[in-house]
Amino acid sequence: REALASDxxxxxxxxxxxxxxxxxxxRRMFPTFQVRLFGLDPNSDYNVxxxxxxxxxxxxxxxxxxxxxxxxxxxxxxxxxxxxxxPDSPAKGHQWMKQIITFDKLKLTNNLMDIxxxxxxxxxxxxxPRLRVLYRPGKGEQTEGVCLYRTFIFPETKFMAVTAYQNxxxxxxKIDSNPxxxxxxxxxxxxxxxxxx
Amino acid sequence: REALASDxxxxxxxxxxxxxxxxxxxRRMFPTFQVRLFGLDPNSDYNVxxxxxxxxxxxxxxxxxxxxxxxxxxxxxxxxxxxxxxPDSPAKGHQWMKQIITFDKLKLTNNLMDIxxxxxxxxxxxxxPRLRVLYRPGKGEQTEGVCLYRTFIFPETKFMAVTAYQNxxxxxxKIDSNPxxxxxxxxxxxxxxxxxx
DNA sequence: CCCTTTTCACCTAGGTGGTAAGAT
DNA sequence: ATCTTACCACCTAGGTGAAAAGGG
Numbered sequence: 001r002e003a004l005a006s007d008x009x010x011x012x013x014x015x016x017x018x019x020x021x022x023x024x025x026x027r028r029m030f031p032t033f034q035v036r037l038f039g040l041d042p043n044s045d046y047n048v049x050x051x052x053x054x055x056x057x058x059x060x061x062x063x064x065x066x067x068x069x070x071x072x073x074x075x076x077x078x079x080x081x082x083x084x085x086x087p088d089s090p091a092k093g094h095q096w097m098k099q100i101i102t103f104d105k106l107k108l109t110n111n112l113m114d115i116x117x118x119x120x121x122x123x124x125x126x127x128x129p130r131l132r133v134l135y136r137p138g139k140g141e142q143t144e145g146v147c148l149y150r151t152f153i154f155p156e157t158k159f160m161a162v163t164a165y166q167n168x169x170x171x172x173x174k175i176d177s178n179p180x181x182x183x184x185x186x187x188x189x190x191x192x193x194x195x196x197x
Numbered sequence: 198r199e200a201l202a203s204d205x206x207x208x209x210x211x212x213x214x215x216x217x218x219x220x221x222x223x224r225r226m227f228p229t230f231q232v233r234l235f236g237l238d239p240n241s242d243y244n245v246x247x248x249x250x251x252x253x254x255x256x257x258x259x260x261x262x263x264x265x266x267x268x269x270x271x272x273x274x275x276x277x278x279x280x281x282x283x284p285d286s287p288a289k290g291h292q293w294m295k296q297i298i299t300f301d302k303l304k305l306t307n308n309l310m311d312i313x314x315x316x317x318x319x320x321x322x323x324x325x326p327r328l329r330v331l332y333r334p335g336k337g338e339q340t341e342g343v344c345l346y347r348t349f350i351f352p353e354t355k356f357m358a359v360t361a362y363q364n365x366x367x368x369x370x371k372i373d374s375n376p377x378x379x380x381x382x383x384x385x386x387x388x389x390x391x392x393x394x
Numbered sequence: 395c396c397c398t399t400t401t402c403a404c405c406t407a408g409g410t411g412g413t414a415a416g417a418t
Numbered sequence: 419a420t421c422t423t424a425c426c427a428c429c430t431a432g433g434t435g436a437a438a439a440g441g442g
Contacts, residue, residue, distance in 0.1 A: 026421080028409070040353075054399075061420080110422085162413095163422050180409040183428035186437075222399080258396080307398085320397080353431070360398050361435095368435075377433040380404035 013037065022059070025111040026118050030178050033103040033129055033157065040093030040133075047089040047134040048096060050103055051081050052119055055126040055158055062166035069160060072124070079112060079120045092134055121161040129157045209388055222308040223315050226376050230300040230326055232352065237290030239329075244286040244331040245293060247300055248278050252323040252355055259363035266357060269321070276309060276317045280329070287333055307360065318358040326354045 033050060040046060054075065060070040084106045109118040112167070121127060131152040165171045175181045230247060237243060251272060258269040281303045285292070306315040318324060328349040362368045386389045 030410090175411070178410065179431095180429060181411060182430075184411055227434090372435070375434065376407095377405060378435060379406075381435055 012194055026109045026114075026116070028104065029106055029108060030174060033106070035129075036102050036151070037096050037101065037133065038064045040097055042092065042094035042097070043163050044093050045090045045136040046093055046096055047132075047136060048086040048101060049083045049089070049132040049134065050086070050106060050119075051083045051132065052127045053081070053130055054078055054122075055128050058126070059122075059161060060124050060126065067167065069126075069166075075125055076122045078122060078125075082117065082119050082160060084117075084119055108161070110161070123161050123163045126158060126160050128153060128155070129159075202325055203266070207386055221303045223306045223311075223313070225301065226305060227371060229327075232298050232328055232349070234293050234298065236332065237294055239289060239291035239294070239331075240288050242287040242328075242333040243290055243293055244333060245283040245298060245302060246280045246329040246331065247283070247316075248280045248327050248329065249318060249324045250278070250323050250327055251319075255323070256319075257321050257323065257357060264364065266323075266363075267291050272322055273319045275319060275322075279314065281314075289328070305358070307358070320358050320360045323355060323357050325350060325352070326356075362385055 037048075052144075057075045058071045059073045059075050060069045063070045084103065086101065086103060087105055088101075107116075107118040108121055109116075110121060110123050112120060113119075114120055131154075133150050133152070135148040137146060137148070165174075175184045243286050249292075254272045255268045256267045256272050259265075260267045281300065283298065283300060284302055285298075304313075304315040305318055306313075307313075307318060307320050309317060311317055328351075330349070333343040334343060334345070341369045362371075372381045
């Protein structure tokens, strides 16, 4: 059951294009990581970032008979972790707090040679997204030059990186909930009778 | 001839949609205002902005017989001018200087009730775009709280605001140079034989 | 009559999973 | 056998001028 919750956040780091080398192998996260911040100093500058921590030292495979992810050996060597800086950074505390922060520009890839600054993950490995809030001391402030930050982890956002979906119910979930996958929806569902359009 | 140069920057503040009230009457500037900055302090924060100044107190109309803009009376009352802050603001001097700054998010409207923060212009009036570079003194700095800025004006960027094109050659120029108008191009031109896609 | 608004087909730009071919 | 890559049809989202309709 725990495993199912993780499954829901399963993401794809699939290959694409190659016509433009820049575009090779990159996909968004879906669902998008969103968060709301409280308690910042309204008039100070903050940087908001995300990174991805390997959950364990294992490689997984999907067992179809049991519909479960099972350990399939030791982890591949991980790349030095990259950080995705939220594009609104830097911004004042009051700007960060006044609305939900959405990481919809964050892109994942399994291309070790990536030069676009995308987050590099190993397929078939499990990851824990992490939120980082950095305080930027102003000029002349006592702590200038020091980097103060705090890390937030939401265990329910763990997921398995894949290049192709392993679990049919995840595929269906994404098709039903991601607007860009509308073309694959069965319009027999009550979805299409609702107020959607 | 001078008038022709202005003509080239002619823009449209045309109406759209209305299904979404938010979307009523707004168009981009084309060609986009672009600029390159030098001589900033690399490690200080700057805001980069644009606004639009009425060139004179006149209203114009287009004389088809003479293919010229002619004065057609006194100017309508202008709205208090809005400022478009470049979305990368604030940023350090070295970030502004390392590449061309493009104002492609700037939108014009003639909707006096606009609530989106778009630039409000009067149709059939002449405008001068202005660039503003604001220096933001850091915390504890001597000039903190004071707003230091410099204004840059490029006379060749003056233009007439319109809701519909008056001059056929402007229409042709835009169709030929704006990628979004590709559907209106005559493919008899040598354009289509070139290395364009 | 002159200008503005609305709607439209046709683009750019880019995010989906399916699918077949490729790689190991 | 298992996972990855490349390509595709089909979407979302939004920027074009043409043309018809609207308004003073």
